[in-house]
Amino acid sequence: KNEVEQSPQNLTAQEGEFITINxxxxxxxxxxxxxxxxxxxxxxxxxxxxxxxxxxxxxxxxINIQEKHSSLHIxxxxxxxxxxxxxxxxxSGSARQLTFGSGTQLTVLP
Amino acid sequence: SQTIHQxxxxxxxxxxxxxxxxCTVEGTSNPNLYWYRQAAxxxxxxxxxxxxxxxxxxxxxxxxxxxxxxxxxxxxxxKKLLLSDSGFYLCAWRYRAHYGYTFGSGTRLTVV
Numbered sequence: 001k002n003e004v005e006q007s008p009q010n011l012t013a014q015e016g017e018f019i020t021i022n023x024x025x026x027x028x029x030x031x032x033x034x035x036x037x038x039x040x041x042x043x044x045x046x047x048x049x050x051x052x053x054x055x056x057x058x059x060x061x062x063i064n065i066q067e068k069h070s071s072l073h074i075x076x077x078x079x080x081x082x083x084x085x086x087x088x089x090x091x092s093g094s095a096r097q098l099t100f101g102s103g104t105q106l107t108v109l110p
Numbered sequence: 111s112q113t114i115h116q117x118x119x120x121x122x123x124x125x126x127x128x129x130x131x132x133c134t135v136e137g138t139s140n141p142n143l144y145w146y147r148q149a150a151x152x153x154x155x156x157x158x159x160x161x162x163x164x165x166x167x168x169x170x171x172x173x174x175x176x177x178x179x180x181x182x183x184x185x186x187x188x189k190k191l192l193l194s195d196s197g198f199y200l201c202a203w204r205y206r207a208h209y210g211y212t213f214g215s216g217t218r219l220t221v222v
Contacts, residue, residue, distance in 0.1 A: 002153075030209035031209045031210060033210075033211060035213065037198075037216075040119075040120075040218075042119070042215040042216055043200055043213050043214070043215060043216050044213075044215075045211075045212070045213050048210050048211075050209075086153075086154070088154070088211075090209045090210075090211065096204070096209045097156065097159075098144070098146075098154075098156065098202070098211060100146075100153045100154040100155075101153060102152070102153040103153060
């Protein structure tokens with residue numbers, strides 16, 4: 001079992017739909033990153049959070065430390081949101097290494 | 111402000127050729143530096159990390175090596191590329207005392 005599990009692996013939505021991507025982890029963490037990887041390969045960091053909720057435009061990220069779970073929500077989805085979304089956990093302790101989920105491929109259809 | 115530069119964005123190399131990917135950080139000193147790889151259909155995996163000049167730790171035995179000749183420069187190399195070296199390579203850094211990472215934009219390497 002992977003230490004960081006994402007679901008779903010693939011997600012197809014119609015433009016305008018509300019989207020949720022989930023991330024569950026089994027390790028102790030200091031923080032969690034949500035990353036976006038576009039078809040060309042470039043990685044963009046969307047959020048880093050260690051508690052609560054963060055919002056940026058149409059994107060919302062939440063984390064529940066007790067339940068070891070984080071979600072990324074996209075409101076009013078658009079075809080340009082099509083990308084791979086990756087959850088990455090910063091392990092607690094002095095090492096603070098990153099453990100990545102396998103990613104969620106999101107396709108938003110017009 | 112701190113920035114991270116990684117190049118090239120894409121690279122196509124023949125089998126057996128050498129490789130050099132460079133990552134530089136600006137606006138900070140003494141960062142922890144990291145190289146990750148994403149093979150086709152798999153998640154990102156840590157290859158090397160460095161806590162200082164000349165200090166390299168390897169996580170996965172492979173055909174690659176890393177060097178840190180300057181405080182803010184991290185280089186990923188190979189003497190002879192294999193087909194299995196194809197993938198997406200990502201550089202990242204963080205402050206030693208912090209847990210937030212900053213990511214480069216990545217390099218898509220195709221070995222043919």
